[in-house]
């Protein structure tokens with residue numbers, strides 16, 4: 274078992290933040306931790322990494338109690354950049370990790386290249402931008418080849434390019450068998466990374482594999498009325514009212530489909546020479562599920 278959190282309770286004075294939380298991570302996976310500001314994501318991660326105490330419950334990491342310091346050989350925690358020392362360089366930080374983890378300094382250059390810090394990591398941290406600091410943190414969190422990485426809002430401050438490479442890196446780590454628990458408010462980005470989401474709501478965990486909700490909504494616009502009617506006849510005889518919503522007055526046909534199902538419709542359009550104005554698609558994702566869970570319209 275990679276991680277077990279069992280009946281975890283955590284309060285700050287009389288503010289109950291985590292209320293009897295339980296979940297398991299059984300096999301290498303990318304798991305997102307999602308919830309509004311103040312819902313307890315950082316608190317949960319801090320408890321898991323034994324940075325703060327909790328009131329009751331049990332946390333096991335790689336089958337060991339989370340207070341056992343030997344877990345840090347195989348686990349890392351990417352927290353916010355306040356942990357960086359402004360007068361030291363990125364290189365100094367990586368060297369420090371190599372020292373405490375008894376790793377060869379040869380790993381530093383490799384990891385620096387991988388996360389794209391090799392052209393600045395010998396400069397002092399106080400000269401870095403937010404995104405540069407974030408990349409140094411990322412390098413620090415992967416240099417020990419961990420089995421489990423907890424990442425608290427690692428996307429903060431990353432530019433578009435860095436987000437793309439972060440995505441690839443996460444997938445590469447996962448393919449090598451690393452488990453990643455990642456908190457983020459950038460829900461659209463999570464759609465690219467994982468379907469497995471732990472939502473934190475009112476102190477409780479709601480685990481969702483949002484794959485099962487991942488239908489795509491297609492809005493098909495046809496300007497010619499007779500062609501519109503033809504397509505409407507085809508769609509209404511093949512799809513249920515639950516998934517098909519026609520609005521002939523606006524020339525829009527709206528249909529919800531599972532992945533791959535659009536092919537049948539495209540074939541019909543093609544074979545019947547129907548002229549389409551355009552098709553707009555929108556896939557249900559983490560953001561839509563978030564809105565449902567937190568009752569946001």
Ligand SMILES: Nc1ncnc2c1ncn2[C@@H]1O[C@H](COP(=O)(O)OP(=O)(O)OP(=O)(O)O)[C@@H](O)[C@H]1O
Nearest residue numbers: 285286288290308309310311312313314315316317
């Ligand atoms: N050291 C602390 N002392 C007292 N209360 C705290 C402390 N740290 C967090 N809290 C409270 O615990 C709750 C959860 O905070 P936490 O930082 O875990 O939320 P979060 O989900 O990480 O939020 P964010 O999305 O803003 O990072 C909040 O009500 C916060 O005020």
Ligand SMILES: [Mg+2]
Nearest residue numbers: 314315316425
């Ligand atoms: Mg937080």
